[in-house]
Amino acid sequence: MEQIARSLDHGLAGQVLRYGIVGIALAVLYATVYWAGAAVFHRPAQLANAAGFIAALIAGYALHSQWSFRGHGRRSGWSLSRFLAVNVTGYVLNCLWVWLIVQRLGGPIELSIVPIVTLTPAFTFLLNRGWTFA
Helix, strand or coil: CHHHHHHHCCHHHHHHHHHHHHHHHHHHHHHHHHHHHHHHCCCCHHHHHHHHHHHHHHHHHHHHHHHHCCCCCCCCHHHHHHHHHHHHHHHHHHHHHHHHHHHHCCCCHHHHHHHHHCHHHHHHHHHHHHHHCC
């Protein structure tokens, strides 16, 4: 257990691991808010989706700035604006994957999930580490 704790605090490897843990938690939050808004409270799906995105965005900034990237770079007034820009870019990138794979190429929805959970998080991690929390 002590070795796991040390690896969580060790530079880039620790940041990647913490980012992944937070990412899983944020995905659960996003999905829960989206599902509850659409299925339980009978709100339009896009409104519920936006609510899930906003909830995950707010929690994500707090968790990533305080835990995922702790000890890395400085926090400034620009951090939140940059975090928002990175996450909106990630959202747009995910929309691109869905359009390309499902709508343009006629592939299955499941195939579009692959770049959504691999390429987009890698891209947003690099932007957050190098620009948002630098």
